[in-house]
Amino acid sequence: MFSQGKNFKSAFEIKQFQEEKLKIQLQYLNSHSPFYKNLFISKGINIEKIQTIEDLVLLPVTDKEDLQNPNNDFLCIPSDDIAEYFTTSGTLGEPVIFPLSENDLQRLAYNEFLSFKRIGAKKGDIALLTVTSDKCFMAGNAYSQGARKAGISIIKTGPGLPEYQWSTILKLRPNILIAVPSFILKLIEFAQKNHIDFKNCSIKKALCVGESLRTKDLNQNALAKSITDQWPIQLFSTYASTEMNTAFTECEFGKGGHLSPELIIVECLDEKNNPVPSGKEGEITITNLGLETTPLLRFKTGDIAKLYTDQCACGEVSLRIGPIIGRNKQMIKYKGTTLYPDAIRQTLQGLSNVDDYYIEVATDDFGMDELSIHLALKSMSIEMEKIIADSFRSHLRIVPKLIFNSKAEIQSVKNNPKSRKPIDFVDNRITI
Template sequence: MIPKIELADPAAIKAFQEQKLVDALGYVSKNSPYYKRLFEAQNISVSDIKTLEDLQKLPVTTKADLQHFNDDFLCVPQNKIIDYATTSGTLGDPVTFGMTDDDLERLAYNEAISFDCAGIKEGDVVQLMTTIDRRFMAGLAYFLGLRKMKVGVIRVGAGIPELQWDSIKKYKPTYLITVPSFLLKLIEYAEAHNIDYNNSSVKGAVCIGESLRKQDFTDNALAKKITDKWNVKLYSTYASTEMSTAFTECEHANGGHHHPELIIVETLDDHNQPVKNGEPGELTFTTLGIEAMPLVRFKTGDIVRLHHEPCACGRNTLRVGPVVGRKQQMIKYKGTTLYPPAMTDVLTGFGNIESHIIEIYTNDLGTDEIVIKLAVKQESEAFLHEIKDHFRAKLRVTPKIIFTSTTILNQLIFNPMSRKPIHFFDHRK
């Protein structure tokens, strides 16, 4: 089910995207109050934008633009909106996205080709372990995509290991869609209740919300922790509400595959200039084929590397590497640039750590200060030294580390107003 354009040579993919770009810009300049106003104010004629390189003549769109002018991005009358989704609001106020019937069909197509990339086929049964309510686009997208593939769906939702295992035993899913750290809770529950998880029906898990790979595509500590115990194939995926598109790994696990019929991607530096091939930059995208709220050169805030070598699966599309970090969450600490994912990866390697949060403050000198709070099975000075030594070895610096209880941390991590567990708190002025 690989779309033909994804098997085409790079020149054909580029020409295809350029035609789609002309259509997309014509559409927003006619229908989007925000882009119509922006293009007029800056004397931009979209007829001058014909190639992917010409995109650099256009201004970027930021999260702040979306937050301040949310309704002005809407290109259709309200009675055309079938579904309302909101962003998670991890980095600021949530943004509402309306979707038309055609947008929902595009969303289903995106997930179908993405799940196919991860090996899910007609006849499989998939356990959906994410929420489909609370205006969460992803849960709905997964359901629509699997339905389009004629794949059975068990809508269990998030959490509750006992219910998850009851459903696995009863309906025998072949794949799970889940936050990967939750798989550790499933393993823990199975071991405590004598469930032979390696002889279950589950052969794969499509993992969302947390990284599984290092920058060289080898497994990170979280992925190793899972697969050392459970013989299950893990597939990483990267997506966002704003792009209505997913980048999902194939069986070769070397980055999330790009769907050129759905999105144009760039990686930009701090001055909105393209970075060199292989260098990290801010993922910036232009959506294709979206009717209600298309976006042009939207900056995600995520720092990634793009990979252009052909993949053994036959797709010739570029691939998006693991997120290095979020631009707003960059920390300058004792002369070293850090992102929370790198610190999380260090912590995940310790079996004694049950839970953690990372807090950033501005100290009296006006520089960044890191405090990591840990809930551990057994506290000791020796263990504290071991963690600090590991930080020095891996990241060259040692943040302040404090032991606390799981109860205290869980009140912060599992905020009832958030759809995702929160492990990073930025208190900088």
């Protein structure tokens, strides 16, 4: 196991190790991937010239459009060696299919085995998995296989049904919760309403999926605070995606998701695909290592974040990824300010009277972005509108158009049956 351990590797050792792995991965792509083989030929690329991480800039990037194109062939193994099919969530377009071989399923399990180790989980622990393990969702599968590898007992309750979750917690006494953070809030709400002594229940830590828990400067965001203020459990933020086949999981110090060097190379790039200066935000771009089914080379994830390369308080020097502050395609330019939906979410999560919402961006008559927030409030008053507007002004320096709707109206927009998760960002901009 290269990641973690008592003898932490130096930054130099990690780089050397990854460069050896990269050379193997490039040879593999050149001999097995129709897409990359054609790309290398058409661009006149000699992969032998790629010796270091810095040399990666000599290679073209792969983007989401490449994956959407049905003529492009990323599959590197015979189709009868596919063990399981997964898909992306399809938040930004049609879901993309990601099959995995048996070896890749093992790699996926190993990846979450490392996540469990990182949060201090061990044999004897019991984890409650409240994210789905079916619907072609990779993360649920990864956690259950990873738990098995780490000797952790797993209970797959799946999403929703707070009553069932609580009866299972009280009966089987899991100590780790694997959940979407906003669902933890629902669990708290249900426990409070039904007089469940949740503060003294068996759950001690939560491995959080799908929503960030950190502000830009790595403090707890409003969502994390609203959980821990009511329920003092330890929260661990993660960052992962189907394309990456890899999770970046925080350690107990919560200073960004740690890289597992044997699984993936991470670059942080600007709009021209050059590495951003250290400490600057850019687009997370990944190269899978050791993946054999549909490995990607310099894949631009669309996620904007910052990399941390200083030594973590836990002792590790491998890089860490800060919270995703937005997606490149979701960037909004409004009244001279550039912002991402997540900044709006964070503002709204800090307002206790907001019951539900979605964000809408459209194009106005002048071709500019027009930003509206559709809100359902727990109780409506004239002062509330002012409080919300003031909160936006102080957090983001702008006040979007506020449109008040009933919760049912909001839910009917958010819950698209085609999507695996509720949609809280509706982009109606005209693209030229």
